[in-house]
Amino acid sequence: MPVFQRVVQILSSARVMFLFALILLCGSSFAQGEGLFKAKCATCHAVFKNGTGPKLYEARKRWEDAGEGDLIYEWVRNNAALRASGKSVRAIEVFQEYNGSVMSAFGDLTDDQISSILDWVDSQDPNASAGGGNVAQATSTDISVEEEESIPWIWIVMGIMFSIIIMAVGGVRRELKIATKESDKGSEGLTYIDEFKVWAWKYRLYVGLTTLVIVVSLIVGFFQTLYSVNIVEAYQPSQPIAFPHDVHAGVNGIDCKYCHNSVTKSKSAGLPTVNVCMNCHKKINGEGEEYQGEIAKIYAAAGWDPTRGPSGAYTNQTEPIVWNKVHNLPDHVYFNHSQHVVVGGLDCKQCHGDMTKLNETAKVQPYQELNKIEENIESKIEFDRATMTMGWCIQCHEQSSVNITDGKSGYYTEIHDRLKENDYNLLTKYNEDGRVSVSELGGWECSKCHY
Ligand code: HEC
Ligand code: HEC
Ligand code: HEC
Ligand code: HEC
Ligand code: HEC
Ligand code: HEC
Structure with a gap:
């Protein structure tokens, strides 16, 4: 040819x-x-x-x-x-x-x-x-x-280029062989596999080392993949409406509890219904603004027709907004918001990062972000476990302390009194380092977090 x-x-x-x-x-x-x-x-x-x-x-x-x-x-x-x-x-x-x-x-x-x-x-x-x-x-x-589109494109181009280069190199080799008449002797009948065997034996030291490196990195990669299973850090699902927290909780200073109103009362924080949005967005209609499309989605969900009558009217044709869950612990875990926010006195920032500055939809903040949050608990917490994993809960429970003599919530008064009377030594032991950590009071007990 x-x-x-x-x-x-x-x-x-x-x-x-x-x-x-x-x-x-x-x-x-x-x-x-x-x-x-x-x-x-x-x-x-x-x-x-x-x-x-x-x-x-x-x-x-x-x-x-x-x-x-x-x-x-x-x-x-x-x-x-x-x-x-x-x-x-x-x-x-x-x-x-x-x-x-x-x-x-x-x-x-x-x-x-x-x-x-x-x-x-x-x-x-x-x-x-x-x-x-x-x-x-x-x-x-x-x-x-965008990312999904751009990454494969680069890989495909790179792939094509590499295969061309490999073909070219193969050509050179064959050319050389013909030139040196090597093909006339011995190696004529050899298949590629035989040739490879001869070559591999000749350079066995390098081949051995390379194989070792490849095998070790495969094993390391395998374990890293195992460790990343179920890690939801930085997870940011798409949402039906591009709801920006910074505009609402930041610029306009709306309290988190206005929308997540069960956060101090119950286990879950809850999400606002479309009626809550309509309290403001009947008036704030984004007319002529570039985000009109997003406001129109609220109207579609609430069944509100802004063009009807002088100030709009409900059409009664509603459709629910289906927000995608961002933070999601497995069913075998018990997590309670009011316990952390009211009894523990924690700020939302401590676990969710500064939502008042988030100009995109909600996401699970990586622990590196959480480490930057100003302390609102006595000791500054340094996480090195992925957010929403068990290690993360455990680390915080070890590093954050509770004020057990603080009568404000009354939650710990009973424990404090009981320890003082029956187990004074234990109480002093807890207090040895000048603080009582959540873990010392049972925050590390499996049954507290697991059903
Ligand atoms: C005007 C209403 C409103 C206010 C105020 C508000 N949020 Fe939200 N929040 C929402 C809506 C709507 C969603 C669902 C959309 C999304 O996930 O981005 C949400 C989602 C979230 C989520 C993720 C929920 C999940 O699925 O895991 C967190 C965490 C959160 N908000 C925290 C906060 C904090 C902290 C504040 C106060 C600084 C706050 N929010 C203030 C409306 C609000
Ligand atoms: C307490 C009043 C209030 C509530 C409740 C409220 N918003 Fe808003 N929203 C605002 C204000 C103020 C703006 C900013 C309007 C502007 O910049 O002109 C805004 C802007 C927006 C924008 C456009 C953001 C941008 O600038 O790109 C969206 C989308 C939006 N809101 C969605 C929602 C949704 C969804 C809900 C219900 C979960 C909701 N809002 C509840 C007051 C509110
Ligand atoms: C930012 C720090 C922090 C993180 C992260 C954290 N906690 Fe806590 N937790 C606390 C504090 C402080 C208390 C003590 C106050 C209280 O009893 O509510 C506490 C208490 C608890 C208690 C009650 C313990 C008892 O002795 O009664 C449970 C259960 C609990 N946390 C579960 C969890 C789970 C599950 C997670 C992970 C998904 C978690 N926590 C993550 C700070 C944290
Ligand atoms: C100690 C850590 C911690 C603190 C503090 C905290 N959250 Fe959460 N938040 C979580 C965890 C863990 C989940 C996931 C719960 C689940 O999947 O059961 C969550 C889930 C949520 C959700 C999703 C809906 C739900 O209820 O599951 C919202 C909204 C939310 N948090 C808002 C807030 C707000 C607002 C505050 C402050 C008032 C706050 N959180 C404080 C850890 C925390
Ligand atoms: C925190 C927000 C922020 C980030 C992040 C940011 N910029 Fe800017 N940039 C601005 C603002 C605001 C201005 C307008 C000038 C001003 O007010 O300082 C600007 C102006 C500029 C200008 C001048 C534009 C002109 O028309 O003359 C350039 C160039 C620029 N930025 C490049 C960048 C690059 C490159 C990056 C990323 C490496 C970046 N910026 C990241 C906020 C930001
Ligand atoms: C402070 C709360 C907390 C305590 C205490 C706790 N766990 Fe967990 N555990 C969690 C959370 C949160 C998860 C879910 C982690 C995830 O989804 O990545 C979990 C997950 C698990 C899993 C599933 C494997 C995994 O990593 O997802 C097992 C098994 C488990 N815990 C066993 C235990 C045992 C045994 C104890 C007692 C020695 C214990 N846990 C104490 C919060 C806790």
Whole structure:
């Protein structure tokens, strides 16, 4: 097959290899830009729409037009310092335009990384993004759909490239064989497997080492997968309405209990019914705003027609809003909100993170986020177990203490009095380190948490 061999020859030439390498590099830099954008910038910036921060599409061009193309890197790394330095007009201008909202500093980003973000942003097609996918407060559905689409695409391209390279290398080998007339002698009748055996024996040390590395990493990977089974950390299911907690509990300061009204009274916190939404959203109708679609969903659920009559009317055609459960312990676990919030005096933040700043739908906060929460319990808690696992409950019960002499809730007075009378030594033992932990009072007993 001379034609085929010719093709293979061309493909395997050094120049073509170099090109492939270049394409791969560019591809990965693009992927890096996209990843960095989503991880660090997307909370405030969208590509095509102004949100908390300005749209980033052609931001570089705007700085270049102002004659400050090279200062945009300094801006991203530390915008406050750039403003203070007085060498940038654009920095002051955009800051004033945004009423002095402050952008975070990203001191650890290199010029290349910032470039990759701006490259990726500018490579987006303004016409293709009519949908909500690029809105700063994108819903979780949008984000996950985008990721699902982008990842396999890169893998497919990489896969094709690798197979071409492997084919090319194979071609070279065959060419070499023909050139050295090796094919005339001995190895003619050898199958690929036989050849591999000979080769593997010749390089047995390397083959052995490689096999060892592969086997060990497979075992480690296997156990890591086992450990991650059932871990729901950072879980963020899609929701029927892109309900933002920051707008409600943050900006508008609505108390958590207004919507989760059984949290102090019962085991579960509960979710608000659509009537609760309508208390405000009959008036707040989002008319002319970009989130009108979300408010319209509330109206559809409540059976409210805002166009009927001067101030709208109920149509009696309701449909329930089916929120997807975010936090979900298995059935064999007993968890009680009022016990933690009322008796334990814990703030919601301690377990759910700061919901007043969450500008997307609810999610299970990873323990790293919870570790950042200001203490509202005596000892600062350092978790290293995934949120919502048994280890997480156990760690908190060991590290947080209860004030057993505090008469406020009265819950512990009985235990305290009983210990004082019957088991004074035990009480002093509990108090040895100056505090009584939840675990010492039974917070580690299996039956307290398990049915
Ligand atoms: C906490 C919110 C926030 C985050 C996160 C954020 N920005 Fe900003 N950004 C802003 C705000 C607000 C402005 C408008 C200027 C101001 O008020 O400081 C801005 C302005 C900018 C500008 C100037 C745009 C223009 O039109 O001149 C650029 C460029 C920029 N950001 C890039 C980035 C990049 C890149 C990232 C991610 C690495 C990022 N920002 C992350 C809030 C943010
Ligand atoms: C205006 C009503 C409202 C207010 C106020 C509110 N929430 Fe919510 N909350 C909701 C709705 C609706 C959902 C369901 C949508 C979702 O999961 O994103 C929800 C979901 C949640 C969830 C996840 C529920 C699950 O399925 O596991 C938590 C946790 C939560 N809220 C905590 C809080 C905290 C903490 C506050 C106060 C800082 C608060 N909420 C204030 C309406 C509200
Ligand atoms: C106590 C009043 C109040 C209640 C109750 C309330 N909201 Fe809101 N909601 C607001 C306010 C205020 C805004 C902000 C409107 C604005 O920025 O113009 C808002 C905005 C919104 C937005 C648009 C957010 C954005 O800016 O993108 C959605 C979606 C929304 N609410 C959904 C809900 C749902 C679902 C419920 C019921 C679970 C609910 N709201 C209950 C007051 C309320
Ligand atoms: C942020 C810290 C924290 C986390 C996380 C936590 N707890 Fe607690 N828990 C407490 C405190 C403080 C008390 C003591 C106050 C009280 O009795 O309610 C307590 C008490 C309890 C009690 C009553 C113990 C007794 O002696 O009567 C049970 C049961 C319980 N927790 C279950 C759980 C379960 C299940 C989880 C995990 C899903 C969990 N807790 C996670 C802080 C925490
Ligand atoms: C000690 C940790 C802890 C604290 C403090 C806490 N929660 Fe929760 N929350 C949980 C756990 C665990 C679940 C999952 C419960 C389940 O699946 O049975 C949960 C579930 C929820 C849910 C989902 C609906 C439900 O009832 O299962 C909402 C809403 C919620 N919490 C709101 C709040 C609010 C509001 C506060 C503050 C007033 C708060 N939580 C304080 C641990 C906590
Ligand atoms: C502070 C509360 C708490 C205490 C005390 C506790 N557990 Fe758990 N346990 C949990 C929670 C929460 C889960 C669910 C973890 C998950 O879904 O990942 C769990 C899960 C389990 C599981 C299922 C396996 C798993 O990891 O999901 C077993 C088995 C178990 N517990 C046994 C015990 C035994 C035995 C004890 C007493 C020595 C005990 N638990 C004490 C909260 C507790």
